[in-house]
Amino acid sequence: MAGSSSPWIGSAYLFLQSTCKSIALPALYESSQKKPGVFKALKLALADSTGSMNGVDMLKVHCSHPHLIVQLKFCKRESCRRFLQSYREGTLQKSLQSHLQLSLATSTVPLETELKAGSEHLDSVLKDEDHCLECIYREKPDRLRDEEITELEESLKSLTVHQSINNNMTVKDCTPLSPPSLPPSSPGxxxxxxxxxxxxxxxxxxxxxxxxxxxxxxxxxxxxxKQVGRSLQKSCRALRDPVIDSLALEYEREGLYEQAYQMLLRFIQSEGKKATIARLISALEENGLISLAEELLGLHSNEDCS
Known part of the structure; x- marks a missing residue:
């Protein structure tokens, strides 16, 4: 493995294929209209998997029907470990499906995934995390970032700044959190x-x-x-009274799990991309549910969340 003074750099290929015959990921990526949406979904899902926008770098996206192949570069061992855990648990796949659905404004995109490092097929050895890390570390990136990826990154940043300005001007009552809870946005x-x-x-x-x-x-x-729902309703019209009480009655027989599930489902469906983890964490903090917030953020608290 890397020496203490050497940077930890490794590379892997993520193979993606839609199992729906009517959806071809390479064709979507080759479309000038759909490409930005597919790229955005990839970028967000990879950020979700590592917990950082800079946890993994996309060097190139290859279209090799029926696969979309993403060449990945990792610059930190811990980021790579988080990615592997997310991939192994299926969280990356679910995240990518969710982001594709939102970015392309389409129905669910069912996916099959495969992860390779050189000649190693990592899917069969995912439980041996150290072995996977070693395989990825052995595979050094064979290219710099593709110019197209750089252009897509810049376009995405410009679009984000534009959307952020519009949101600040027109969606006052949907502000995710009060100013003291979050640092100012960083444009671009x-x-x-x-x-x-x-x-x-x-x-x-x-x-x-x-x-x-x-x-x-x-x-x-x-x-x-219910308390969390009422905290969320301050910035979400879909949860305004009497929605929460109606959900409690409608799903009373199914129990607390289903009531809570349906409440958050209303929030997610209504807010779309604005249904962020920050908004939920703020609502949990407001109601003293710190251990649940820690659980959602992967801080592994063992305290009682009820």
Missing amino acids: SSLSPQVTFIFQGQEFVNRTLLPDDHQKFAKLVSKKW
């Missing part, structure tokens, strides 16, 4: 109006909520789901 560095937020003195990527977040919330929030 975000894929959403707020790229990072602070929780317990640490900085986290402000990503969209994932299916795993949704399920953990419903499982752990218990009786306080």
Whole structure:
């Protein structure tokens, strides 16, 4: 493995294929209209997997029907480890499906994934994380970032700044968090109006909520789901009264899990890309659910969340 004074750099290829016959990822990426949406989904999903916008770099996207092949570069061992954990648990796949759905304004895009480092097929040895890290570390990037990737990055940054300005001017009542809870936006560095937020003195990527977040919330929030819903309703019209009480009655027989699940589902469906982890964490903090917030952010607290 790398020496203490040497940077940890490795490379891998992520193979993506849609299992839906009517959706061909290479064709979407080759389309000048769809390419920015596909790129944005890839960028966001990879950021979700490492917990940082800079955790992994895309060097090139290859179209090799029926696969879309993304050449990845890792500059930190810990970022690569987080990526592998996300990939192994299926979180990366779910995140990418979610972001593709939002970016392309389409129905769910079912995906099959494969991860390779050189001649090694890593999917069969994912449980041996150290072996996977060693394989990726052995494969040094054979190219610099493709010019097309750089152009897409710049276009995405410009679009984000434009959207952020528009949001600040026209969507006053949908502000994710009060100013003291989040640092100011950094123009040009975000894929959403707020790229990072602070929780317990640490900085986290402000990503969209994932299916795993949704399920953990419903499982752990218990009786306080209504309180969290009322905190979210301050900036979400879909949860305004009497929606929360109606959900409680409608799903009373199914129990607390389903009530909490349906409440957050309303929030996600209504807010779309603005249904971010920062907004949910703020609502949890407001109601004293710190251990649940820690769980969602991967801080592995063992405290009771109810």
